[in-house]
Amino acid sequence: MKKELLISKRKKAKELHENGWSNRKIARHLLVSKDSVGKWVRMDEREVLIDNRGWEKGTSRKYAPETKQQIIRIRADLEKEDSYFIGSEVVRKNYENQTGEEVTKSYVDRVLKEAGLVRSPAKKKKGRSKYMKYPEYTLTKLGKSMMSVDFIDPKYLKGSENRINFLSCKYIRPEKLGIVKRISGQTTEQTVKTLKGVWKTHPIPEILKIDNDSAFGANLPHEKYIGKLAFFLLNLGVYPLYIAPRSPWNNGQVEGFNSVFSKKFWNKLQFSDEQEIDVKIMDFNIAYEKYSRLISNNPELEEEDVRYMDDFKDVDLENEHVKYFKADKIYFLRIVRRKNDKGSDEEYGFIDILKHEIKLPKDLINLFVFCIINIKLKQLVINIELDDGSLKEIKSVVFTIKNVRYNQS
Template sequence: MKEILKTHPIPEILKIDNDSAFGANLPHERHIGKLAFFLLNLGVYPLYVAPRSPWNNGQVEGFNSVFSKKFWNKLQFSDEQEIDIKINDFNVAYEKYSRLVSNNPERKEKDIKYIDDFKDANLENKCVEQFKADKIYFLRIVRRKNDKGSDKEYGFIDILKHEIKLPKDLINLFVFCVLDLKSKLLKINIELDDGSLKDVKSIAFVIKNVIYGQA
């Protein structure tokens, strides 16, 4: 990663998958990995994409509404299996779209930085107050827990191996989650037809291997 950022500008947001190598699927609940700390100290907001959604893994770019315009708001799903099939179809269309349209926002030259601009920074720092980026984003699909139609049915998502219960009417929908590290608050949003976000649930959320307050 450091070698790449010597020649490529540091992005505002980095889309990455949920593999443990990328710091979001560690064996311990509510823990983040070395890459997440590295990004937060650089001022990069990590965006962990939904599992089984390789349509934008690893792309260095700002978050965009391509997914919602072309997929999220266009389709309805009957079950989890259908979602996975539709995502595969979307992957092909998205790859073709990406070749034609660059969705990297233009940045002023003074705002462009490279890894060498951070030679004196502690990129392993774990203190929230010293992070240059203070939020982590997650895109998730709400899955079903227990039998469909039963009294025990509800929706849920997994954030850093922590299960979060959601209303069953959100099952099979995508949610965009914003973890504010300073306020220790996780906001779970759905996207409305006009593209705005609606907060459907907010909970206290503390990452166990982060230092809150001055180190």
């Protein structure tokens, strides 16, 4: 297509688009592709007149050669500094901070790939959460701030059989901070002690997302009992959110952070003893905090929504009386499982909440449900998320947590 004809068609496409024509209708009228029309109608008046066809392959039309060279230099400098985080997003942010000019992540990706400095990541499998009705919208809107904690698989120093345990703490929103602490054991006491230390200097979240480990208080031997961690959280005003059993991908943020810790810290460095681990882990936490603040663009919490442990000096954090809880709900993600043979008359669905089985319709089998225990009302509500993001109540039952005190004494 000659330049004059191309420019003429671009102008006509913009004119028809402003008159309310759809891209498809314009494409049929001008005998061009719908994708071309989509690009043309987004062009400004200057871009409409520019014909970049015939540009030398491999040469950027938008960025100067000096931009490419500086991107590579920034990556090299990060490697020289032994930075834990040297990916394209970190390089991009450093470039923008140094030059005051914007550059796209896709361009940085391409420059680093052409320079042989990155490997293409494996493609993620998608789709399972959608057909299982995973309540993604509900979780996105749940609380102003959310954090997740998890035990990292035990590690061992070379030549030693002594387990080295870690607790990872990953803020999900609005901050993206990640903190790892070495602990003496995977216990409730160590979890509470570590969270108290973290929340002295970092905000206490509104929601804490955790798995069903007995140390986290949802998989105790007794039916309808909660553990010490749950009481600790409820007295702080933190709502526990327990993910579905045997579904670590429900807790993807902290699982991903655990992977970063193993790859960037444990598998990369050498340690002589536990004291050296503690020193170097402080460096890792500082580096991750810098990295998180560099790439995060989420708005900060309002001042009235920020709380620290010092704000709860006069609160009994072991209180078991519902009257004094600062949070009165516990959330559960569950996958409805099958009971009895598929297709039989006895087949039905069920979930387990605090060792208590609840029967559900069999058409919910293998789907996610979002469950809420309202402690004060002694009520459990089971919901499913609809395609529009709203929650539909499936069942409501009386549910009393047996080791919570309800009487007035």
